[in-house]
Amino acid sequence: MPRLPLGDWVDSGVNWLVDHLSWLFDAVRVVVEGMYDGLDAVLAAPQPLLLAGILAVLAWWLRGLTAGVLAFAGFALVDSLNLWDQAMSTLALVLVATVIALVISVPLGIWAARSKAVGAALRPVLDLLQTMPSMVLLIPAILFFGLGTAAGVIATLIFALAPGVRMTELGIRQVDAELVEAAEAFGTTPRDILWRVQLPLALPTIMAGVNQVIMLGLSMVVIAGMVGTGGLGGAVNEAIGQLDIGYGFEAGVGIVVLAIYLDRMSGALGTQLSPLGRRAAAGARTAAWSHRPRPAVAVVGVVVLALVAGGMNVFGSAGTSEASGTDIGRGKELKLGYIPWDEGIASTFLWKEMLEERGFKVTTSQYAAGPLYTGLAAGQLDFETDSWLPTTHAEYWKKYGSRLEDVGSWYGPTSLELTVPSYVKDVNSLADLKGHASEFGGKIIGIEPSAGEMALLKDKVLNEYGLKGQFQVVDGSTPAMLAELKRDYARKQPVIVTLWSPHWAYSAYDLKKLKDPMGAWGRGDRVHTLARKGFAADNPEVAKWLKDFSMTEKQLTGLEQRIQQAGKGKEQDAVRAWLKKNPGLVDKWAPVPGKGARSGAAG
Amino acid sequence: MTSRLEAEQLFKVFGRRPDEAVERLREGADREGLRADGTTAAVIDASFAVRAGEIFVVMGLSGSGKSTLLRMLNGLLEPTAGHVRFDGQDLTAMTDRELRELRSKKISMVFQHFALFPHRSVRENAAYGLSVQGVPRAERERRADEALALCGLAGWEDSWPDELSGGMQQRVGLARALATDADLLLMDESFSALDPLIRRDMQDQLLELQKTLKKTIVFITHDLNEAMRLGDRIAVMRDGRIVQTGTAEDILLRPAGDYVASFIQDVDRSRVLTAGAVMDTAVRGDEADCGCPAATVDTPFTELCALSARLPHPVAVLDADGTLAGVVTRARLVGFLGADQNADQNGDPSAGPGGEAVCDHDNGGKVTARA
Numbered sequence: 001m002p003r004l005p006l007g008d009w010v011d012s013g014v015n016w017l018v019d020h021l022s023w024l025f026d027a028v029r030v031v032v033e034g035m036y037d038g039l040d041a042v043l044a045a046p047q048p049l050l051l052a053g054i055l056a057v058l059a060w061w062l063r064g065l066t067a068g069v070l071a072f073a074g075f076a077l078v079d080s081l082n083l084w085d086q087a088m089s090t091l092a093l094v095l096v097a098t099v100i101a102l103v104i105s106v107p108l109g110i111w112a113a114r115s116k117a118v119g120a121a122l123r124p125v126l127d128l129l130q131t132m133p134s135m136v137l138l139i140p141a142i143l144f145f146g147l148g149t150a151a152g153v154i155a156t157l158i159f160a161l162a163p164g165v166r167m168t169e170l171g172i173r174q175v176d177a178e179l180v181e182a183a184e185a186f187g188t189t190p191r192d193i194l195w196r197v198q199l200p201l202a203l204p205t206i207m208a209g210v211n212q213v214i215m216l217g218l219s220m221v222v223i224a225g226m227v228g229t230g231g232l233g234g235a236v237n238e239a240i241g242q243l244d245i246g247y248g249f250e251a252g253v254g255i256v257v258l259a260i261y262l263d264r265m266s267g268a269l270g271t272q273l274s275p276l277g278r279r280a281a282a283g284a285r286t287a288a289w290s291h292r293p294r295p296a297v298a299v300v301g302v303v304v305l306a307l308v309a310g311g312m313n314v315f316g317s318a319g320t321s322e323a324s325g326t327d328i329g330r331g332k333e334l335k336l337g338y339i340p341w342d343e344g345i346a347s348t349f350l351w352k353e354m355l356e357e358r359g360f361k362v363t364t365s366q367y368a369a370g371p372l373y374t375g376l377a378a379g380q381l382d383f384e385t386d387s388w389l390p391t392t393h394a395e396y397w398k399k400y401g402s403r404l405e406d407v408g409s410w411y412g413p414t415s416l417e418l419t420v421p422s423y424v425k426d427v428n429s430l431a432d433l434k435g436h437a438s439e440f441g442g443k444i445i446g447i448e449p450s451a452g453e454m455a456l457l458k459d460k461v462l463n464e465y466g467l468k469g470q471f472q473v474v475d476g477s478t479p480a481m482l483a484e485l486k487r488d489y490a491r492k493q494p495v496i497v498t499l500w501s502p503h504w505a506y507s508a509y510d511l512k513k514l515k516d517p518m519g520a521w522g523r524g525d526r527v528h529t530l531a532r533k534g535f536a537a538d539n540p541e542v543a544k545w546l547k548d549f550s551m552t553e554k555q556l557t558g559l560e561q562r563i564q565q566a567g568k569g570k571e572q573d574a575v576r577a578w579l580k581k582n583p584g585l586v587d588k589w590a591p592v593p594g595k596g597a598r599s600g601a602a603g
Numbered sequence: 604m605t606s607r608l609e610a611e612q613l614f615k616v617f618g619r620r621p622d623e624a625v626e627r628l629r630e631g632a633d634r635e636g637l638r639a640d641g642t643t644a645a646v647i648d649a650s651f652a653v654r655a656g657e658i659f660v661v662m663g664l665s666g667s668g669k670s671t672l673l674r675m676l677n678g679l680l681e682p683t684a685g686h687v688r689f690d691g692q693d694l695t696a697m698t699d700r701e702l703r704e705l706r707s708k709k710i711s712m713v714f715q716h717f718a719l720f721p722h723r724s725v726r727e728n729a730a731y732g733l734s735v736q737g738v739p740r741a742e743r744e745r746r747a748d749e750a751l752a753l754c755g756l757a758g759w760e761d762s763w764p765d766e767l768s769g770g771m772q773q774r775v776g777l778a779r780a781l782a783t784d785a786d787l788l789l790m791d792e793s794f795s796a797l798d799p800l801i802r803r804d805m806q807d808q809l810l811e812l813q814k815t816l817k818k819t820i821v822f823i824t825h826d827l828n829e830a831m832r833l834g835d836r837i838a839v840m841r842d843g844r845i846v847q848t849g850t851a852e853d854i855l856l857r858p859a860g861d862y863v864a865s866f867i868q869d870v871d872r873s874r875v876l877t878a879g880a881v882m883d884t885a886v887r888g889d890e891a892d893c894g895c896p897a898a899t900v901d902t903p904f905t906e907l908c909a910l911s912a913r914l915p916h917p918v919a920v921l922d923a924d925g926t927l928a929g930v931v932t933r934a935r936l937v938g939f940l941g942a943d944q945n946a947d948q949n950g951d952p953s954a955g956p957g958g959e960a961v962c963d964h965d966n967g968g969k970v971t972a973r974a
Contacts, residue, residue, distance in 0.1 A: 176718070178714055178715075178716055178718040179718050179720060181679065181714070181718065182712070182714055182718035183731075184679055184706075185677060185679060185706060185710075185711070185712040185714075186707055186712075186731055186732040186735050186783070187702075187703040187704060187705070187706035187708070187732075187735050187736075188703070188707075188735050192735070197720065200722045201720075201721070201722060274722070275722040276721060276722050279763065
C-alpha cells in the first residue's frame with residue numbers, strides 16, 4: 001500500500017488557513033471573546049451569594065421551591081470552596097459556547113430535516129466532530145484563534161454541535177406528517193409551517209438537544225482548560241498536574257453543581273417553552289414544595305437582587321486606585337503562561353507578585369506544553385519562565401524558535417534521569433538495567449508522551465544502553481507517574497520512573513538517580529525564559545529584569561516547598577510570605593531606577 | 604346543475620420518468636408492469652365532475668389511489684398528467700402561491716386521523732384556517748366558535764384536543780374545515796377511525812349539516828355502506844382507475860363488472876334502495892285506487908317492507924304528482940334484498956309472510972303513508 005500523506009495535506013491545509021484566513025479567525029475571536037468577557041463581567045460583578053440568590057430565584061420560578069433551595073445551597077457550596085470566580089468563568093464559557101452552538105446547529109438541523117441531501121451530507125461531518133478526539137481539534141483551534149477563551153469556546157462548541165443538529169433534525173422529522181399536511185391543506189406557507197407547527201411540536205426534542213449541548217460543553221470544559229480558558233477546567237488541570245486529589249475533587253464538585261443546575265434549568269425551560277409541556281406541568285403540580293412564583297414575581301425578585309448586586313459592586317469598587325513611585329507598569333497588562341510543573345509555578349507566581357508590585361496588571365494561565373508554545377509563538381502570551389533548553393524542549397524550539405525571543409536562563413543546570421527507589425539495591429546505573437527487566441515487570445513509568453524527555457528516552461537512551469525490547473516505556477502523565485511512584489514506594493516494590501532534577505519528589509522520597517556513564521541524556525538543560533517576538537522592545541524594563549534574573553537551588557526549592565505547603569489557590573500568598581522572609585530580593589530582581597528619590601514626587 | 608369541480612384524465616405516477624410511464628399507461632400498460640420498473644401508478648386516467656352542493660364519494664380499497672386522487676384536487680399533489688378545474692380555474696396551471704391562496708379560502712380538508720394541532724386549544728384549532736388567512740383575532744374566534752357550535756361542540760372551545768373523544772376530535776376537524784367558509788370540502792376517510800356507532804352519528808350530522816350548508820363535498824371512504832349512505836354519486840376505484848361512477852342505486856343495481864358486483868354483495872341494500880328503484884313499472888293503473896296506504900318513489904326500502912307487510916296486495920308507488928308510477932310486490936322485495944336484480948315480476952302477489960321475516964318492523968311507525 002502506498003502511504004497516503006493525509007497528515008501532510010491536513011498540515012498544509014491548516015497552514016493555508018492560518019496564512020490566508022487569519023482576518024476571519026480574528027473576527028471570530030473578537031466576537032467570541034467579546035461575548036465571553038461581557039457575560040463573565042456580568043456574572044463576576046455581584047457578590048457571590050447575591051448571584052447565587054438570583055440563580056436560585058430562577059430555579060424557583062422554573063422548577064419550584066425545592067429546586068430553588070438546592071440551587072442556592074449548591075452555589076453557596078461553590079463559593080465556600082473558594083471556586084466562585086472559576087465557576088462563573090466556566091459558566092460564562094459554557095453559556096457562550098452553547099449559544100453559538102445553538103445558533104449554528106438549530107438552523108442546520110432544520111435544513112437537514114427539510115432536505116434529505118443536506119441531512120445525508122451532514123451526517124458524516126457530525127460523526128467526525130463528535131468522535132474525533134478533542135485534543136486533536138484543540139491544537140488547530142489554538143493556531144486559528146490563539147490561546148485562551150476563543151479557542152476553548154470553539155473547541156467546546158464544535159464538540160457540542162452534533163447533538164444540537166441531530167436532535168433538531170429528529171424533532172422536526174418526528175412531527176406527524178398528517179399535521180404538516182393539514183397545515184398545507186389550509187394554505188400555510190412553508191415558513192409558517194415551520195414556525196407554527198413543526199418547531200412548536202419539535203420543541204421538546206430540540207430542548208433535549210440543547211440539554212445535550214450544554215452537558216457536552218461542560219464535559220469539554222476540563223479539556224479546554226488546557227488551552228488556558230481557566231475556570232474550573234483550569235483548576236482541575238492544575239490539580240491533576242500536581243496530584244492534588246482534594247483540590248481536584250473540589251473543582252470537580254464545582255463542575256457537578258454547574259452541570260446539575262444547567263441540566264435541570266434547561267430541562268425546565270423546555271417544558272415552559274412548549275405549550276404541551278406547560279399544560280402537563282400545570283396538571284402535575286399540586287404540592288406546596290413545588291410551588292412556583294408567577295413570572296412577574298420572579299422577574300421582580302431577579303431585578304431587585306440584580307440591582308442590589310450592581311449597587312454593591314459600584315460601592316465596593318470605589319477607592320482602590322493607588323499610586324507609588326515603584327509604579328513602572330502603570331497598569332500595563334502582561335500575560336504569563338505556565339506549565340503546571342513546580343519550578344514553573346514557583347517562578348511564574350514569583351514574577352506575578354513582583355510585577356504587580358511594580359504596577360503591572362498580570363494574568364497567569366496554565367497550559368500543557370504544546371499549547372503554551374503555540375500561544376507564545378502567536379503572540380497570545382507575553383512570556384513564560386519554564387523552557388528546558390537546549391535538550392528537553394528541543395522539538396518545540398525547533399518548531400517555534402524563530403517566532404520566540406529567548407530572554408535568558410535563570411536556573412541550571414538541570415538533569416533528566418531514570419530513577420528508582422533507593423531500596424532497589426542491585427541497580428545503580430543505566431547499564432545495570434540490562435537483564436533486570438523482569439524485576440520491574442519490563443516497564444519504565446513514563447510521563448506525557450509529548451514531553452521532550454520521553455522522546456529522548458525512547459529514541460536515544462534505551463538504544464545506547466541496549467535496553468530496547470527489554471523495557472517498555474509506559475506513556476502517561478506526570479501525575480500518573482508520581483501516583484505510581486507513591487504507590488509502589490509505599491509497598492516497597494521495585495519501580496523505574498522518568499524523573500528530572502530539580503524535583504520535589506527527591507525530598508519527599510528516598511530515591512536514587514541512575515547514573516548515565518555513556519552520557520546518553522546529554523548535558524543538563526538550563527531553565528530559560530521565553531517571550532513572544534517583540535516583547536523586549538515593548539517592555540524594556542521587564543525584559544532587562546528577566547534577563548538578569550537567576551535563582552539558586554536553595555531559593556527555588558525553598559519557594560517550591562512553601563507553595564506546596566500553602567496549598568492550591570494560595571500560590572501568590574506563599575510567594576509573598578517567602579519574599580517577606582527574604583527581604584531585598586524584589587529590589588534585586590526588579591530594580592527600580594532612582595527608587596526612593598522619586599517616591600515623594602509621585603505622591 | 605353545473606359542475607363545480609372537474610377532473611380530466613388525471614394521472615399520478617410516483618417514481619422515475621413519470622411522463623414515460625403515463626405514455627405507457629395510455630397505451631394500455633397496467634399497474635403491475637410498471638411496478639416491475641420501480642414506478643408506481645397511483646391514479647390512472649381518472650375523470651369525473653362534481654356538481655355544486657353534492658356529496659361525491661370516491662370509494663375504493665386501500666391502495667386503490669383514492670387518497671392520492673383527493674390530494675390532487677386541492678393541489679397538495681401535482682398531477683403527472685391531466686387537469687383539475689375548480690370553478691373553471693385550472694389548478695394545474697396555478698403557482699404555489701395561488702394554490703395556497705385557493706386552499707386557504709376555497710377548499711378545506713378533513714383528515715382520517717383528525718390531524719388536530721395538539722399544541723392549540725379547540726378554539727385555536729377551529730380558527731386555524733382563518734389565522735392563515737390573516738383574519739383578525741376577535742373575528743376568527745367568533746367564527747371558530749360558530750363553526751364549533753354548528754358541529755355540536757359549544758362549551759368545549761377552551762379544551763385541548765387530547766381531552767376529547769375521537770368523535771369529538773373529528774367534530775373539531777370538521778369545524779376547522781367549515782370555519783373558513785370554503786365551498787369545497789375534501790374529506791379523506793374522515794369517519795374511518797371512529798367506532799361504528801360514532802361513525803353513524805357523524806354521518807347523520809354531516810347529512811344534517813349538508814341540508815343547510817349545501818357545500819360541495821368530495822368524500823373518500825373504503826366502506827361501501829358509508830359511500831351509499833352519504834353519496835349523491837359514487838365513484839368506485841380499483842387499482843388506480845375509476846371503474847364506475849353513478850348513484851348508489853346505479854352501483855347496486857347495475858354494477859359495472861364483477862369487481863363492483865363482488866363489492867356490493869355485503870352492502871345492506873335495504874338502506875340504499877327506494878321504492879322507485881325496485882318498483883315494477885308495468886301497471887294496470889288501478890292499484891292505488893283501493894284507498895290503502897301507498898309509497899312514493901323516495902320511500903326507503905325498509906318502510907316499503909313495512910307497508911307491504913300490512914297490505915294484502917302489492918304496494919302502489921306514486922310519483923311527485925300523486926300519479927301511479929309503479930307497484931312493488933313482495934316477491935320483488937325479497938328478490939332485491941337477495942341481490943337478484945332481475946326479480947321475477949310474475950311472482951305470486953299473495954305470497955306468504957316470508958317477506959316479513961327480513962323486513963325491519965321497527966321502522967314501520969315512521970312510514971310516510973298516503974291515504
